[in-house]
Amino acid sequence: MNRRDFRRFKSGIMVALMVGAVVVAVLPLLLILGTLVAKGASSLNLAFFTRTPVPAGESGGGVVHAIVGTLMIVGMAGLIGLPLGIGAGIYSAEYPGSRLTSITRFVADVMNGTPSIVVGVFAWTWIVANQGHFSGAAGSVALALIMIPMVMRTTEEIINLVPHSLREAALALGYPRWRTSLTVVVRTCLPGIVTGSLLAVARVAGETAPLLFTALGSQFMGLDLNRPMAALPLTVYTYATGPYEEWHRLAWATALVLILVVLILSVAARIATRERFE
Amino acid sequence: MSASPDTPLLVTDRLTAMYGKFTAVKGVSLQFASNQVHALIGPSGCGKSTFIRTLNRMHEITPGGWITGRVLLGGEDIYAPRVNAMRLRRRVGMVFQKPTPFPTMSIYDNVASGLRVTARPSRAELHARVEEALRQAALWEEVKDRLHGSATALSGGQQQRLCIARTIAPRPEVILLDEPTASLDPLGTQRIEELLFDLKQHFTIVIVTHNMQQAARVSDTTTFFYLGSMVEHGKTRRIFTAPTNEQTEAYITGRFG
Numbered sequence: 001m002n003r004r005d006f007r008r009f010k011s012g013i014m015v016a017l018m019v020g021a022v023v024v025a026v027l028p029l030l031l032i033l034g035t036l037v038a039k040g041a042s043s044l045n046l047a048f049f050t051r052t053p054v055p056a057g058e059s060g061g062g063v064v065h066a067i068v069g070t071l072m073i074v075g076m077a078g079l080i081g082l083p084l085g086i087g088a089g090i091y092s093a094e095y096p097g098s099r100l101t102s103i104t105r106f107v108a109d110v111m112n113g114t115p116s117i118v119v120g121v122f123a124w125t126w127i128v129a130n131q132g133h134f135s136g137a138a139g140s141v142a143l144a145l146i147m148i149p150m151v152m153r154t155t156e157e158i159i160n161l162v163p164h165s166l167r168e169a170a171l172a173l174g175y176p177r178w179r180t181s182l183t184v185v186v187r188t189c190l191p192g193i194v195t196g197s198l199l200a201v202a203r204v205a206g207e208t209a210p211l212l213f214t215a216l217g218s219q220f221m222g223l224d225l226n227r228p229m230a231a232l233p234l235t236v237y238t239y240a241t242g243p244y245e246e247w248h249r250l251a252w253a254t255a256l257v258l259i260l261v262v263l264i265l266s267v268a269a270r271i272a273t274r275e276r277f278e
Numbered sequence: 279m280s281a282s283p284d285t286p287l288l289v290t291d292r293l294t295a296m297y298g299k300f301t302a303v304k305g306v307s308l309q310f311a312s313n314q315v316h317a318l319i320g321p322s323g324c325g326k327s328t329f330i331r332t333l334n335r336m337h338e339i340t341p342g343g344w345i346t347g348r349v350l351l352g353g354e355d356i357y358a359p360r361v362n363a364m365r366l367r368r369r370v371g372m373v374f375q376k377p378t379p380f381p382t383m384s385i386y387d388n389v390a391s392g393l394r395v396t397a398r399p400s401r402a403e404l405h406a407r408v409e410e411a412l413r414q415a416a417l418w419e420e421v422k423d424r425l426h427g428s429a430t431a432l433s434g435g436q437q438q439r440l441c442i443a444r445t446i447a448p449r450p451e452v453i454l455l456d457e458p459t460a461s462l463d464p465l466g467t468q469r470i471e472e473l474l475f476d477l478k479q480h481f482t483i484v485i486v487t488h489n490m491q492q493a494a495r496v497s498d499t500t501t502f503f504y505l506g507s508m509v510e511h512g513k514t515r516r517i518f519t520a521p522t523n524e525q526t527e528a529y530i531t532g533r534f535g
Contacts, residue, residue: 168336169380172336173371173392173395173445174364176395184380187382
């Protein structure tokens with residue numbers, strides 16, 4: 001075999017390996033989606049989105065309490081976590097050499113690697129145990145703690161993509177440092193920051209472990225964040241581990257709803273990025 | 279504030295600019311008269327860009343950037359402790375090599391941005407100043423029908439003239455141009471060069487250029503930099519016809535650089 005054929009042979013092998021890797025990576029995703037649709041779609045109807053659960057043994061009912069719970073808990077988590085994460089990200093990007101930045105970055109990287117159940121236990125110890133009861137708000141705090149380092153790191157990376165020349169142009173016009181950061185640098189990469197934030201929201205919307213220790217779950221519709229609250233991942237968990245055939249059916253349908261919520265958020269994130277290049 | 283005709287507007291006195299321990303500009307003393315175009319030429323890395331960035335204190339933004347010596351604007355040391363660098367930069371504007379319009383702002387807002395930093399001008403005043411700046415930058419006729427359109431949709435040459443309009447809108451005393459035509463095509467370059475003749479009626483201009491023909495065409499005085507030092511300074515006509523220094527002569531006749 002001459003040298004050129006050997007190179008072609010190597011190239012072919014590598015391409016085949018990579019195609020194989022893509023198939024292996026995508027296959028589980030398609031299988032998950034397919035299974036959810038196959039087992040859950042048949043249970044989806046209007047009542048599923050508008051009704052609360054019925055007693056075990058009866059059929060029908062819905063998960064509106066969990067949809068509302070997830071929206072409230074995740075919404076509150078976003079209100080706490082996004083400003084802190086974005087603020088810390090802006091600081092780290094604007095003052096890359098400062099000691100506070102290197103400490104913050106290190107802590108954020110460690111927190112990004114912390115299993116979410118550890119965050120749940122932490123929130124249980126400090127909030128639930130102190131207050132003496134489970135609450136949706138404690139769940140929000142736990143989810144916010146997961147969001148902050150994620151949002152911080154993406155914000156920092158996105159700000160670093162803004163060309164240095166743009167910053168200099170603003171400073172040369174006599175812009176103060178803070179105004180350069182906010183009205184030129186951050187403003188320019190705002191779509192990217194929005195995308196990063198939405199992805200972080202989508203990611204924590206599916207978290208189960210931290211909510212087990214904090215929001216606990218509930219069978220009833222509730223709008224009080226100071227009380228135990230239902231959430232989609234918790235409902236999936238409860239139904240899936242329950243003894244009834246009907247519950248397993250509901251678990252599949254709830255999981256499908258959860259995926260749909262995350263999907264909607266991800267698509268919104270995509271749309272936010274696309275506008276940037278038009 | 280206004281200097282009398284015989285005192286130069288901008289003076290550097292044994293100005294040395296450093297990056298950490300590296301000396302980029304070595305003890306340069308120069309005088310720039312007002313309402314003239316002053317060209318800085320020299321091969322890459324000769325310190326001309328660093329020098330121009332010390333004139334509005336942009337050099338100190340680079341980490342490790344510091345200077346010794348003095349820079350006087352209208353007789354005042356711009357590095358004196360009580361001088362605010364932000365206020366100074368409103369008196370000494372700067373245009374960069376690549377056009378840098380703010381991508382999230384319209385054409386109008388780009389020009390107005392420098393005016394909005396200092397004060398809250400009335401709508402009428404803002405309109406008048408934006409139009410004035412765009413006319414002075416020879417861009418008004420091309421953009422007057424799309425002032426609220428995207429600034430990044432303009433051509434490279436138009437973007438650079440927009441940046442000039444943005445720089446002159448706050449009516450600075452000095453305009454620094456750091457290779458403003460390096461990224462433009464010949465036509466865009468020509469328009470900027472023509473513009474400089476009009477602009478020097480109102481402003482004092484310091485321009486860094488790689489292009490010796492450009493320096494010869496547009497400037498009143500020329501300064502040749504080499505290896506961080508000022509080699510020769512004088513009237514442009516004399517520098518290009520009868521340089522006294524051998525290095526200057528070698529550079530302008532194209533024997534090195």
